[in-house]
Amino acid sequence: MGTYITFPELLLWLPLLTAILCFFAKSESMAKSIALLGSLLVLGVSLSSLCYTGDAYRTYNAVNYLWLQNIGASFYITLEGAGKILTLLTAIAFPIIFIATNKNSYKNAAAFFGLMLLSECGLMGVFLAKDALLFYFFWELALIPVYFLCSKWGAEKRVQATFKFFVYTFAGSLLMLTGIIYVYLHTTPRFFEDGSQSMHSFAMQSFYTASLTAGAQNWLFWLFFVAFAIKMPIFPFHTWQPDTYDQSPTSVTMVLSGIMVKMGLFGVIKWLIPIVPLASEKYACVVIILSVIGIIYASCIAMVQDNLKKLVAYSSIAHIGLMCAAIFTMNEVGLQGIMIQMFSHGINIIGLWIVIDVIEKQTGTKSLSQLGGIAHKAPVLTILLVIIAFANIALPLTNAFVGEFMMFAGLYKYSVWLAAVAGLSIILAAVYTLNMVQKVFYGSTNTVTEQVVDINWGTKVGLSLIVVMIFIFGVFPQPMIDLTKIVVSGLAR
Template structure:
C-alpha cells in the first residue's frame, strides 16, 4: 500500500490545490510535496538494499488484455523516487518569490510528479507507458501557458518530438506483448523472451528512439535548448532535473534487459553518438551569451556522458549513472534557479551585460560558486564521484572513447567558470550595482542545494549502496541472457 500512496498522494495534492487561490496554492502544494518526500524517506528507511523488488502491488487492471496495475521499488527505482520526491519541493519553493503565479501551475507540477513516479516504479509495460504520457501532458501545458514569447512554436516542436518517440515505444510494447506466451505486459515476461537478433534490433530501436529523444542524445536533442530557454523556470527545472531521467531510467530498466542482442549490436553506435553530443554541446556552450541557454547545452553534455556510461554496461558505468542522475538533478535546478534570480533582478540573462555581482551579493556569490563547482565535478562535490565512475566505465569499454568523453569535464570547467567570472567578478556596472543579496525562500533553497552538493560529495557511498545489488543483478542477468541466446 505504500507504493499506492506514493503514486496517488501527489495526484490528490494537485486536486486539492485547485481549491485554493494563487497565494495559498503554493503553500498547499509545498505541504503535499513535503508529505510525499516524508513518505519516500519512510520507504527508504524500510527498504532492504538487495536485488529484490519491494513494496510491490499487483492488481488486475484490464484483464482482457493482460494489463495489470503492477508496481514496486528496487534499488534502481529507489534512487529515482528519492530524486523525484526530493526535487519537487525545491522546485515549488523556487516559485515563492514570483508574483502572480497561478494555482494551475502547482496542480500541473503535482500531476506531473504522479506520472514520473509511475514511470519509475511500474513493472507492467502498459502502466509504464501510461505514466510516460501522463508526465508529458502537464509539462506541455506548463511550457505553453507560462513560457516565453516564442513558447507556442517551441512547445509544439517539443510535444511532436516526444509524442512521436512515445509512439515508437508503444509499438515496441505491443510487439513484445504479442510475443509473450500468456499475452501480458509484465516486465519479467519481457525479460524471459528469447527473441531472434533481428527482432531484438527492432525492439531496441523502438524503445531507443523514445528514450533518446527524452534524454536527449545527439542528434535527437534539437528540441531541448529552445524548450529549456523559453519554458518558465519551474518547467525547465522539472524537464532538466527529473523528466530527462525518464529516458535514462528506461534504458537501464527496459531497453537493455529486454533486447540484449540489440544492445550488443547497436550499443557502440549509441556510445559514439553520446560522445559526439558531449563535444558538440560543449563547443556550442562556449559561445552562449544567454545564461539559461548555456546551462541547457551543458546539460546535453553531462547527459551524453551518462548515456555513454550506461551503454558501456559494467558496474562502474551504471552505478555512475545512478548517482550522477541524482547529482545532475540537484545541480541543474540550482543553476536554473541562480539564473532565475539574476533574470528577475536584472531583467536580462545576457552574461555580457553583467559583472561585479559578488561585491554586492556575497551570499549569492558563494552559493553560485558551490553549485558551479559541483557541476564541474570538483572532488568532494556531488558531481565528482558520478563522473569518475562514468569515465571509469567508458574506459573499461574503450580507452579512446573515454579520452574523448573526458572532454566534458575539461570543457565544462572552462565555460562554467568563465560564466561565473563574467557574472560575479570584476567591477559593477549601472545594471548590477543595485543587485540585492538572497533572502527568505531564496536563501533556504540555495542552502539546501549547497548542503546536498557537499554532503553527497563527501559521503556518496550510501547512495551507491542503495542501487548496487539491483544494478549488479541486472548486469549479470543481461550478460547471461546474451550468452544463452547466442
C-alpha cells in the same frame, strides 16, 4: 495485496490528490501552500521508505492490482533499485523548487501548481511501474502537464518551442508504443483462472522473457532507443531542448532538466537493455559514439553561448551524453557511476536553474554580456553559486565527482580512445562554467546589475539544502551505491 497502503501507493496518490486540491485553490498563496505541503508529505514518505529496504520489507514496497485483466495488464508498482533513487530525487526536487521560487507570481496559480504536482505524480509512476502499459501511461501523464505549463506560462516564443517539444516527444512516444505492442504480442500466453481464454502479459518480467528473434531485437532496439534518446536527450535528438528550456517558466525547466531527462536514462536501464539484450550489445558502440559526439558538440556550443539558459541547457546535454555512454559500457563500475550521477546531476542542475531564475527576475536579462559584478550586490548568492558550479564540473569532494569518476573508469574499460575524447569535456566544462561565473558575478556592476539585491530566505533555504547534499554525497556516496547494487549486477556483463 495487503490491507495497508504501501510506500509506492503513497508516492503516487499524495501528489495526485494535492494536485486536485490545488486546482480548486481560491488564491495564489493557498495554491502555493497546498503544493508545498503535498511535496513535503511525498518527501517524508520517500525518506521513510529508505528505512524499509530489502526482501524482508517487500510487502511495504510493492503492490499489484488487477487493472485490465482481459489484455493482461496490471497496476503493478514497486519501489526498488534505480526507481528508489529517482523517486527520492523527485521527492527532494519538488519542495526545493517550491521553496526557492516562493516569491514568483503566476497568473492562474491554482492551475500552475496543480499541473506541477500532476507532473510529479507521472514521474513517480514512471519510476515505479513494473507493467509496460502502466509505464507508458505514466510516461504520458508526466509529459502532458509540461505541454500546458510551457505553452501557457512560458516566454514570448513559447508556442514555437512547445510545438517542437510536442512533435519530438509525441513521435518518440508513438515509436515506444509500437515497440511495446510488438513485444506484448510475443510474450508467453497466459490463461484466466477458469482456463477459458489465453492472453499475453504487459508485466515487466514477461517482457524480459518474450520470444524475440535477433532480427526483431535489432529494429525493436531503435524503436525504444529513439524514444528514450529524445527524452534524455542525446545527439542528434537534442534540438528541442535548448529552446524549450529557454522559453519555459524556470520552475518547469527545473523539472525538465533535473528529473524528466532521467526518464530516458531509466527507460534504457529498466526496459531497453533487459528486453533486447542482444541488440543492446550489438549497437552499444554506435550509441557510445553518438553520446561522445554529443558531449563535445554540446560543450563547445556552451562555451560560446551568451544566453544563460541555453548555456546550462547545453551543459546538461553534455552531462546526459556521458551518462548514456556509461550505461552502454555495461560494466559494473560505469553502471554504478550512472546510478549515482543521475541523482547528483538532478540536484546540481536544479541549483543552477534557481540561480538563473534569481538573476533573470532581478535584471530582466539572460545575456552574459549584459551582466557583471553581481558578487558585490549578492554575496550569499555568489558563494552558493560557486559551490554548485564547482559541483557541476565535478570537483573532488562534491557529489558529481564520485559518479563522474566511475563513469569515466567504466568508459576507459570499454575503450581508451573514446574515454580520452569524452575526457575533453572535463576541460570544456571548466571553461564554460568558470567563464559564466566570472562574467556574471565578478567585475564591475553596470546599469543592469546595479539594483540587484541578495536572495530572500526561500532561495537561501533551497540553495543551502542543495549545497549540503553536494558535500554529503561527495564525501559519503556509499548509501547511493548500496541502493543500486542489485540493478548494477543484473545489467553488467
